[in-house]
Amino acid sequence: ASSSELGAGEWLFREGDEGDRCFIVRAGRLEVLGAPEKSRIRTLGRGAVLGELALLTGGTRSASVRALRDTELVTIDRKDFEGLLRDRPEVSLALTRSIAGQLRENTSGGDELEPLPGVIAIVPLDQGARIAEFARSLESALSDHGAVRLLDHAVAGGNYSAASPVATFGPLLDTAAADSDFQVLVTDSADGDWRRFCLQQADRILAISGGGADLSGMDLAQLRGSDLVTLIKSGETQTDRRFTTTLAPARIYVVRDPEAGSDIARLARRLSGSATGIVLSGGGARAFSQIGVIEELLACGIEIDRVGGVGMGAVIGGMLAMEMGPDEIADRCFDEWMRRNPLGDYTFPRQSLIRGRRLEAMLARTFGQAMIDDLPRSYFCGATDLRSGELVLFRDGSLADAVSASFSPPVVAPIAVRNGQLLTDGSLTGGLPVTDMAEQNEGAIIAVDSRFGDSEQAGRDGQEVPGILEVFSRAFLVRSDSGNRRRTPSLLIAPNTGEVGMLEFHQLDRAREIGREAARQALEKAGDSTEAEE
Template sequence: MAFISSFKVGRETVYPESLRERLRGFPLLADVGDAALRRLLSEANWFGLPGGMLLKRDGENHRALFLVVTGSLGVFVDDEKGGKRLVAHIPAGETVGEMSLISGEDSHSAQLVALRDTELLRISQEGFESLIARHPLVMMNLMRVLVKRLQETTQSPSDKVRPKTFALIPLQEGLGDEPIARRIASVLVQMGSKAAVLDANSAEQSAEWFNAFEAAHDVVFYRGDAPDSAWTQLCLRQADRILLLADADRPLPLRPLDLPAFKERATGLPQLLLLHRSGNTEELPEHFALRSGLFESHHHVRAHNMDDIRRLARFIAGRAIGLVLAGGGARGFAHIGVIKALMEAGVPFDNLGGTSMGGIIAAGIALEWSLDELIARTREVFVKSNPLSDYTIPLIALVRGKKVSSLLREHFGDIRIEEMPRPFFCVSSDLTSGRIHVHRAGPLWRALRASVALPGILPPVTHHGHLLVDGGVMNNLPVDVMAQRSTGPIIASDVTGELDIRVTDERYGERPWWWLVWQRMRGSPSILSILMRSGTVGSEAQRRLVREQVNYLFEPPLPDIGLRDWKKFDQAVAEGYEHAQGVIEKHGVPLTDVWAEGPAVTLPHRR
């Protein structure tokens, strides 16, 4: 890749006229005239920053203004897990560093990283002050730039920055000609995006050419060839996001990231695309478990399965649909009705998660069970079998839990979460650490067993010395967990409603046992009902808070269905379906806008 060239004439650095024309398009330099441009160039220093490299803010860069001529920079901050999170994108034609010039502060809380090969002009504080002293219009333009950024931040509080360029790098021989990039690009075009694929034939193009090409498209795939080729290195430097392609039938390389361009990148981990020629996602490649920590996430792509390609395209376009289902005991059966209505409306589910009963139902969808299979299995487990019927001496719980474990293993088998065709998670509450535990790997049945372990009713699940109980204790509607990795709108079904427990006798807890038995026959809460409600009431504030992150919310009213009304399965499904149909009909089924064309929409009924 060739950069803009400059040369010396005496002591003056001379830049090509193309650079002067480009600078005229900077908002900072709007209408300033040729004299101001000449002054700026006399004060500026040009340099290139390879993609993935950190812009160090010391020495000459300590307090300076940077103009992004070609390429782009990413603004990264530390996240709660010790990694880096991209919070802003600075494309060509923009500036950065203004605040340090104005405020005089020395600290830089964020890091600037080249998202692709980038050319910059650096102006020192002294040079900038000299420029604005002679050309005050530059300072006025700077104020306009800062005000516009403040307005954009206020109007669009989301801190998610959508990646635009993707490097697709084969990890094994024989995958260089795999047409997956072109298949994804074709779907993106059908969705209304401008998408294109570049290969090694473009290797000799200039940085300016790549900048213009990316500006003309919404998504660009850089398809690499040999891992150590010059073209692959360029692909990695140009990419906002790296996708590694691997054949699931062959072992992963023991050191898949042992490449110079990987080591030099200051941005996040790559994503892994597992190509399944057999169509079976349970066949993971050798060394996968040992290398899974090297990847941010992974996607299963089954040969000749266009649904997988469409799903991957939605993830890339930032339109993947996340479905989150709340816990709620028997009331959770209503989720099935909501799902049925959404399926009839043609809504795809790309990313699934839930708590307790919601986690179980979401797992069935992530395993691609048909609606009939989901209904049949749920009815078998909860209606016909009554999993909470193996009572025991209540030393740690009222129920032994073996029946629940046996039923979960029977219906979910030995499949691991990372083997599921679609991304899935469920949550449990860690009594040892006092934090939410998010299950994204490991045996599915055991994760679900932890997610439904209501304290006092089912025994906790042990995990590396920690005690895990029902996720509803701390987070009954884990929308926030979905939002951490979601690339698009989130649909949630919350069956908690206005569920409460009421008694009219002020001395209810002091009455003799025979009186309580009589009251129980008249509908007073039992010990199981009290324990089940106690297991979720603590997360009410959290549930209300995360609802603000939902794009489309369903709240089936279930006034006659309690947490343990297992026999009301059909009624709950029907009421969930009726509610969802009504919501969809009322709002004109605008859901297709979410993933087909146009930006994600926030519907007016969200609360």
């Protein structure tokens, strides 16, 4: 066996290459990419074995592998590999189990879930990052979810040697990992080998922006794709956007005051896979039932950390992500949908039945200049691209613009044209986009489906025939049911909204009560199931 290094962005091998060696990851991070369009199959960290399948079968590489960070590898050639299998039967058994697990993942049809981080590196981006204070607060919050070891340059002792950073600091991390669930590595721009070690070893990098002056000598390329944490000082309302383009962060967290605790606690829940998310469907006025569901969940002490939605669910979810409470959301809905009627500006239907000006004004009043990046709760919404038929997700940018694209029923409301895409109601392709939230693997997901109600009432004699807007809305929601995403939620709540018409916004109070009752029943049933399993 021999050692080798791979720089961030470099290819270890490509699909179709000869499989004459296998590798063990000693430090760093790699991604396994497959066709089409080099989609990510999985990520690999310290201790992972790769390339063994081609050695066992004698075939070529079945996927491509590229370094996400500077990576150190142990390389084993074919001769040594065959000798290892011959002399150590337990190695052969372990490899068989590993390959079987990979095959199960590849044939399951689901996308890879982001692995939960064990090693978390904290890196400052500017002089206002307050790293020590932030690290202590995060250590305290993470301790609610497992044992935590905080390691910084002082603990490492500056024990530099001519060997690699892994050889110098690896034993320290191994000792910490043996008796803790989370190892938090704290570094700064001047830590040299310790900083390099932290970036190589981290399962998750938190790059901290505090709005201060830039740090000299900071190589931001090494932090590309990391998580961005923006610290907002008291009285500020917007995050520092200097790094969003440069880093292309995988996630953005907003921490308004590290010592206050609520935002740090939410960050800790997301890092530990304990953050409850809620996914909200469309459904027009029926989506008002989601207000009642949210009200009941919060009353039961359930912290909602992540929000996703399509159609009317994007509207309700956007207000929830801004930390509006159920009463405030209901008041806003009463004012906007019952008093003002944003769907009331009818026009000759060249492209849509309404002009959309009232709708845009309503979204501007509700969300103002809010940016998704600044929201206390993680938020996304989805719109359907009529060109490709795909669901387009909005995870950053203007909240009002994102919601406008997601809540634009085709024919009823004008189509949004952005970046060459024709965007309309996200309910068409993402009735319940659970998978899009589940991919980050941050915790349980509650899905609220308010679309269909009680279908037994449909078509009975004496039933009032719905108007043209109602007909269009129902037709598109029927199509959207085939667009439900692959993964199932931890809990599905389906309010029986059959008595509420799609455009009967005056039934706000009734829909809200239906949502409350549906949530109570679902939570009671879930509790009974848990007790039965125990």
